[in-house]
Amino acid sequence: MSYNYEKTFDIVVAGGGLAGVCAAISSARLLKQKGLTKAKVALINDRPVLGGVSSSEIRVPPVGAGRNPYGYETGIISELLYEERHRNHNRWEMGTANSIWDIVLWEAVKNEQNIELFQNTSVRSADSIEDGNGLKIKKLSMVQLGNESNYEIFSKIFIDCTGDSTLAYEAGAECMEGREEKSKYNEIFGQDKPDDGHMGSSLLFQAKDVGRPCPFKAPEFAAKYESEKSLCFRPHQSFKNGYYWIEVGVPHETIKHNEEIRDELLRHVLGVWDHLKNHCSHFGKEVENWALDWVGMIPGKRGSRRIVGDSIMTENDLRDCKMYDDRVAYGGHFLDLHTMGGILAADKPGNPVDTDPDLWDQCRLKPYPIRLSALYSKNVNNLFMAGRNISSSHVANGSARVMLTTALMGQSVGTAAAICIEKNITPKECRNNYIKDVQQLLLRQGCFIHQLKNEDPEDLVLKAKLSCSGESNLDLTQNASSDNEEYKQLMDKAYGTILPITTNRINSVTLWIENEEESEVTLIVRLKKIKHVWDFQNDEDDICQTEIKVPSKHTGPLEINLNVQVEQNSFYFLYTEALQEIVYLKFRKDHPAGTLSVWQSPTTKSWKYMRHNSVEGFELFCLGIKPEQSPYGIENIRSGVTRPYEETNLWVSSPMLPAHVELNWDDIVEISTIEITFDTDLTFTNETMPAFSVSDKCVKNYEIQYQENNNWHSLIKVEGNYQRQRIHHFPEIKIENIRIIINKTNGDLCARIYEIRLYKN
Known part of the structure; x- marks a missing residue:
């Protein structure tokens, strides 16, 4: 029926x-x-x-x-x-x-x-x-x-x-x-000849420690991987979870042969698990108590049909970050082009970048707009x-x-x-x-679009007078994490740091350096202007280059005179040249908003981000700067951008709570909606945030108060917040002033707000 x-x-x-x-x-x-x-x-x-x-x-x-x-x-x-x-x-x-x-x-x-x-x-x-x-x-x-x-x-x-x-x-x-031929769109990674190839589909697995030995006997239909050579291009340092490279594509068609692909993938999942349990030289008794707990049965697809639009996005659009007038979203993942056939192409890696770090650098992309x-x-x-x-x-x-x-x-x-x-x-x-x-x-709605900002004429904050309880200055100096021996890097490669500069001059910078040589070492430091936080790969000329002598056995801060005029409220890129000597640069674990450090590949000259390990935040080398910089002022809450980009765009209070932001107008205004965007540290992602976690930078407890007839009234109280954007609707009220009081964060000493919007309707 x-x-x-x-x-x-x-x-x-x-x-x-x-x-x-x-x-x-x-x-x-x-x-x-x-x-x-x-x-x-x-x-x-x-x-x-x-x-x-x-x-x-x-x-x-x-x-x-x-x-x-x-x-x-x-x-x-x-x-x-x-x-x-x-x-x-x-x-x-x-x-x-x-x-x-x-x-x-x-x-x-x-x-x-x-x-x-x-x-x-x-x-x-x-x-x-x-x-x-x-x-x-x-x-x-x-x-x-x-x-x-x-x-x-x-x-x-x-x-x-x-x-x-x-x-x-x-x-x-x-x-x-x-896949299109190179000449069609003039793409570096296009094909010499067009073909019908698509990236393949994958099945994942998950293993579980059952607390006692559990042998595994592979079924007859499982693929055979009885030596390390049989998986030589496929990294398997961990056995607890699945691998992207258990992938099957051509000669199968993604849609038409979905069932056959699933069956073929199952053969390889069980064959790989058999290898890990019975033939892998990486693991001994470590894997003895582990059993397969789950195997996916629906192939995760990567490619099939694509719909033709009024424009076709190409590799050059991504690399050139073209600012089309109809940009509405963005991407930034690398050019993740898997080997055709997947695991069936046994003589090749699952992704060519797995065995070619220089190719990996060629595939990296900074965030680009989507039309x-x-x-x-x-x-x-x-x-x-x-x-x-x-x-x-x-x-x-x-x-x-x-x-x-x-x-x-x-x-x-x-x-x-x-x-x-x-x-x-x-x-x-x-x-x-x-x-x-x-x-x-x-x-x-909280999204980011390159080079666009809030211009909503209905947003009353754009017409308000702003004040606050206090603002933080930029502090990149040595902190507790810097004392850890892990937080130093040998200066055998170039290092750089992005700096939000608010003054019209930089007099000097201070680096924390350890020179283990018996003689002094010459260090070259350069400075150039960049347009935004992802622009440090640009080819702009340096505005300053300075040589400094690092004394023999020096350990600690070293001041470097720059004495250079700069453009206010802009980002600059400070970087060092690589050294042959045994000299270390001290780092710190945390990074104030709008700052980050990078290192340069000696072969490709590509600048790469520094993360302490795969599940922690990006590193920043310790730095002092004169005069003091103030990139976290109250005006940032109406910059119209809700992440570091061409400026930090973030208000950071003084390190004392409670803190507050106050808005007032020359005339009485009517409001019924308030929208707040807090900081959740956008250098952390769902992959790097641990279990049961919230951002320590995010405001937790806050109260919104309004002033009417010279009296303050409580409008909204929130406790236990962990979301980045909060929207509050309420019956329309007439106000003279409004303030947001931050009583507690999820761990940080400062309150942080990217944006406040107020609307009548």
């Missing part, structure tokens, strides 16, 4: 991965914000849990631009991930995702009352009609397992977040597949897309396909879709006529 239904929505999102979840939530919230209370959103997911490849069914940790300091994704996806980190007892590693993450996503969707969620539901077909010079999706048909229900779904706007472009393909959208015109279909007039199926070349997709990047795409198209409903327009018309509206709404 089956049941047949017809339903009508305003926006339909197909695909419940992170792109689809963020698209549905952003569109639903914005429709409500705009007063379209009857507008409805459908989210269709063909699995029992949300999250796509990051879910507990597949368990790939979501990554994005966060391997660039201050590049971590914000907006809806950070809201979800901060919630998950607060609740979850597991770290994010390959194979460790659990049901806590599934529940966080499910709750977030269910909390939006204008979203109807269809799980275990597959899109089967789509009907399109002629619409001017293109097509228009009229309806889609879908089947929901378990309740034997068939649906016909009508909608004004559709968003394809299926990964495989299922909806787009069924609707007649123009799609592309495979809206690559996020809607060229020939289907009411279709957006977000995810690995966007309009991009194969090479560009190697970076843009990762989940946190696709989540930003999802939030972007969800926002644009809501504007399409409000204005009764198409995605193309939205891009052509309302792109500034989309961008300003995304900024208000």
Whole structure:
């Protein structure tokens, strides 16, 4: 028996991965914000849990631009991930995702009352009609397992977040597949000849210590890996979780042969586990008590069909960071282009960068913008897309396909879709006529867009007078962590540090140095201006170069005179040349916002970030600077940018709590909404934050008070906060002044706020 239904929505999102979840939530919230209370959103997911490849069914940790300091994704996806980190007892590693993450996503969707969620539901077909010079999706048909229900779904706007472009393909959208030749887009990593190749799919596993020896006998069908040579290009220093390189691709087709790929992957998972238990020279009794606890049975896909948009994102767009006027999101993951065939290509590494560090440097990318015109279909007039199926070349997709990047795409198209409903327009018309509206709404939702800032005329903070209890100055000097012997680096390579400078002159800098030589050593220090925190690879000329003699056996601070005029409120890059002698540079574990240290590869000359280890924050070498710098002033809360970029954009109080920010106006103002963006240290990501964690920089307890008739009244009190962005709605009030009192953080001595917004409605 089956049941047949017809339903009508305003926006339909197909695909419940992170792109689809963020698209549905952003569109639903914005429709409500705009007063379209009857507008409805459908989210269709063909699995029992949300999250796509990051879910507990597949368990790939979501990554994005966060391997660039201050590049971590914000907006809806950070809201979800901060919630998950607060609740979850597991770290994010390959194979460790659990049901806590599934529940966080499910709750977030269910909390939006204008979203109807269809799980275990597959899109089967789509009907399109002629619409001017293109097509228009009229309806889609879908089947929901378990309740034997068939649906016909009508909608004004559709968003394809299926990964495989299922909806787009069924609707007649123009799609592309495979790898392009170099000459087509002039891409460094393009092919000599085009082909139909896609990166493969993977299955992960998780092992468990059962407390006693547990032998493993591989089934007959398992692949044989009986020597280290058989896995020579595939790193397996740990046996607890799965490996990305258990991957199968060509000659199989990602979509058509999904079942065969799963079976082949299972052979290799069991074969690799057999190797770890019975043949691996890396492990002895260490693995004896470990057993397979979980093996994925749904292949995590990387590539298949991509939808052609009005623009096609290429490798050059990523490398050149082109500032197109319709930029709405960003990426920053490296060009992650796996070996065709995966583990079937036994004579090659799973990813060429695994065995070639210089190639790795060539594949690194700083955060780059993503265009809206690559996020809607060229020939289907009411279709957006977000995810690995966007309009991009194969090479560009190697970076843009990762989940946190696709989540930003999802939030972007969800926002644009809501504007399409409000204005009764198409995605193309939205891009052509309302792109500034989309961008300003995304900024208000906590997102970052290159070179754009808050210009919302309705934001009352932009017209307020600001004051505060105090501000912190920049302090990069030696601290407790610097006394640890681990926190020093041999100066056999060049080191550099990004500095936010607020004065018009730098007189001197001080480095903490240990010279173990019996003679003095000549150290060369250089300084150049950079445009923003990720710009230190630029080819700009140095504005200053100084030689300093480091005395024999010197240990401690060493002042270096620069005496150079600089531009106020700008970033500068201070760096040293490599030394042949035994000289060390002292580091500290923590890093004030807008600062970070890097080192330079001697072979590629690429600057690389410094992390103390894989699960701690970025390092910073100890530094003194004269005159004192003040980059954390109160005016930063209305800079319009909510992360370090061209300035720090952050207010940091004096190191004493409680602290407060006060806003006042010449005339009485009416407000009903206050929006606050706190600091959560965007150099830490979901991968580097431990279990049950919140950012120690984040404000925990705060109170909002307003002044009326010269009396202060308590408006809102919050305790136990760990989220970056907090939005408070309340009945409209008339005020003279308002202040935010920070009583406690989650560990830091200072209160930190990126932005405050106030609205009448």
